[in-house]
Amino acid sequence: MSKDQDKKFMISFAGVLALLFGITIAIIALAAIMTPKHDTADESEVKKVAARTAPIGTVITDPALLVKAKAAVKREPYSGEQVYTTVCSACHSGGLLGAPKSDDKAAWAARKGAAGGVDGLTASAIKGKNSMPPRGGNADLTDDEVKAAVEHLLKLSGA
Template sequence: MPKPHAPRPNRRPARLALPLAAAAAAAVLAACGKQDAIDPELSASLIQPVARLEVQAVTVAPGSRTGEQIYTSLCAACHDTGAAGAPKAGNADEWKPRLALGLDGLTASAIAGKGAMPPRGGGSDLTDTEVKRAVAYLANKAGAGYTEPPVEQ
């Protein structure tokens, strides 16, 4: 007599699971290429307080700067370090031959430019009086004792 076959297990759930898993994987992969739904304008407005930079130009009335202000903003870069052969601020030995020219001679030299120093020390908006103030301030650091022209109110 023929042997009866053993009952086969129901494979129907397994047959359905594989196509469902493949469809889910395809849906996930299809979503990977989509752009995020973030509005660039909204994003920019949200980061604005952190990323905002405001630049304001500070204008100074010609003739109103002190010698120290001019020295700090224009002259110190070279005269504090001795760059490009500039005599160092406060070094009496380097300034001695220059101080022999007197305040007017030094001022004329600074207005015209000397060596690597451009005319007016690079401050093309400086008045002659402002140059004289800066020269007096710098020379006084080396012991000159010049009187800096006053700033007119």
């Protein structure tokens, strides 16, 4: 009786496999019939697709080319208030990392006197001091923009 059960199982299993194979072939044939042909696209459609899928920019990784690319970009100079707001205020508004607060007149008057005035403070800000990185961490700032920020900071402090 065991051989009959094995034979019946194999016949049933083969039938199920044949049925699944037949369904697969039928689906493939139906998909081939229903799929539109794309090789008939005219040139204008190809150009439209190429325009929609074109890259929107490039990435420059060569440092020499990066310097040239930065030099080619022109921008309006930032005012002292803009530089202070975007760069300096992060530390000087709250005294972070020992930075003198922007409203501390005594601290700024002492620093101004010790550094040799606005030009000395500007030179110090350009090269960095203590925890402050050069140019406040924004290497794109010009010397004039740093000086304008120093003047604005001194004006805020009243020194």
